[in-house]
Amino acid sequence: MIDVQVSSDYLHVMVGVSGSQILVTGALGQIGSDLTNTLRAMYGEGSVLTTDIHDEGSQEGPFQLLDVLDYEAISRAISEYSIDTIYHLAAVLSAHGEKDPDLCERVNLGGLQNILDAARNHGCRVFAPSSIAVFGPDSRPIAMQNSPLSPTTVYGRTKKEGEEMMLKYFHNYGVDARGLRYPGLLSWTTPPTGGTTDYAVQVFYEIHENEKYDFFVRGDTKLPMMMMQDAIRATMELMGAPSEKLSRWRPGYNVRGVSFSAMELAHCIRSRKPNAVMRFIPDERQHIADTWPEDVDDAPARNDWGWESRFDIDQLVDSMMAGVAQSSSSS
Numbered sequence: 001m002i003d004v005q006v007s008s009d010y011l012h013v014m015v016g017v018s019g020s021q022i023l024v025t026g027a028l029g030q031i032g033s034d035l036t037n038t039l040r041a042m043y044g045e046g047s048v049l050t051t052d053i054h055d056e057g058s059q060e061g062p063f064q065l066l067d068v069l070d071y072e073a074i075s076r077a078i079s080e081y082s083i084d085t086i087y088h089l090a091a092v093l094s095a096h097g098e099k100d101p102d103l104c105e106r107v108n109l110g111g112l113q114n115i116l117d118a119a120r121n122h123g124c125r126v127f128a129p130s131s132i133a134v135f136g137p138d139s140r141p142i143a144m145q146n147s148p149l150s151p152t153t154v155y156g157r158t159k160k161e162g163e164e165m166m167l168k169y170f171h172n173y174g175v176d177a178r179g180l181r182y183p184g185l186l187s188w189t190t191p192p193t194g195g196t197t198d199y200a201v202q203v204f205y206e207i208h209e210n211e212k213y214d215f216f217v218r219g220d221t222k223l224p225m226m227m228m229q230d231a232i233r234a235t236m237e238l239m240g241a242p243s244e245k246l247s248r249w250r251p252g253y254n255v256r257g258v259s260f261s262a263m264e265l266a267h268c269i270r271s272r273k274p275n276a277v278m279r280f281i282p283d284e285r286q287h288i289a290d291t292w293p294e295d296v297d298d299a300p301a302r303n304d305w306g307w308e309s310r311f312d313i314d315q316l317v318d319s320m321m322a323g324v325a326q327s328s329s330s331s
């Protein structure tokens with residue numbers, strides 16, 4: 001579990017929402033696992049209903065199987081638990097999405113529409129993540145908030161259309177829908193699956209266990225990344241911001257963590273593990289990485305709701321190494 005410093009980090013965002021009843025979709029995924037811990041620490045275990053399409057059997061607190069393609073089931077869960085806020089994390093990520101584009105569109109767009117319709121009918125607030133995948137090759141090397149969105153992947157197109165759908169529900173139906181364009185997220189608690197930035201997490205596990213790792217991208221592949229602690233804090237700060245402070249970017253604010261190339265990451269790891277052997281053997285995910293920006297500018301997030309990242313690459317590497325060592329020794 002990531003360190004949840006509720007008192008110092010999140011107290012200011014709890015004002016006025018401390019009685020929230022929360023639904024989390026896709027809660028067993030990489031972000032959901034950590035976000036659930038934070039939400040339960042903030043609002044109490046019984047106030048957070050976690051849901052997913054599969055059941056790992058080991059979850060604590062209220063849990064239901066819930067397919068986001070089933071509107072009636074979503075609506076029933078909201079009524080049963082008097083839900084007022086939804087963290088909608090159920091999705092099919094980039095690398096999986098390119099292999100199964102139909103499923104990617106159905107889950108990422110159909111699922112989001114169901115959640116927004118349910119939010120509209122039950123008066124809920126919604127957080128649903130976007131991604132740096134909304135950008136295409138014309139936004140390289142640095143994607144500004146208002147850079148054109150011309151994604152070349154199915155996943156990226158679902159995220160772009162998702163932002164548009166959220167803005168429409170906000171303007172037309174008053175649904176308080178908010179989102180962030182997450183960069184690649186690094187955490188040691190739940191392994192990432194099916195994303196293009198997964199190498200930046202996998203390398204820490206493989207080096208810890210076997211002292212070697214083959215990156216699936218070239219060494220010069222530079223992408224925006226963020227520690228999970230920063231991503232969770234950004235999520236809570238965005239959801240805690242007064243609605244009137246948010247601009248037209250409310251469904252998809254750029255948030256910057258730290259950007260580095262695969263080679264820079266390998267150097268940083270080798271300076272701490274001199275025997276580590278790392279190679280760069282690109283596979284099909286290289287094509288996706290080549291269309292994404294190397295870095296993002298997040299001026300609107302900083303101006304509108306005070307976003308500021310807390311990790312540089314050295315802190316990130318130290319944190320991941322310590323976290324992976326700890327989780328390996330306790331499993």
Ligand SMILES: NC(=O)c1ccc[n+]([C@@H]2O[C@H](COP(=O)([O-])OP(=O)(O)OC[C@H]3O[C@@H](n4cnc5c(N)ncnc54)[C@H](O)[C@@H]3O)[C@@H](O)[C@H]2O)c1
Pocket residue numbers: 025026027028029030031032051052053054066067068069088089090091092093107111128129130131132181182183184185186192193194195197
């Ligand atoms: N992890 C990242 O680096 C990253 C970066 C950018 C954006 N995002 C976005 O953040 C959100 C969460 O990502 P994540 O990394 O936790 O993904 P993940 O793949 O780890 O988890 C997604 C979860 O959704 C569930 N799911 C899939 N289809 C479902 C359905 N039909 N109904 C209910 N649940 C279903 C899966 O079982 C899984 O547990 C997604 O919208 C993703 O696009 C993630």
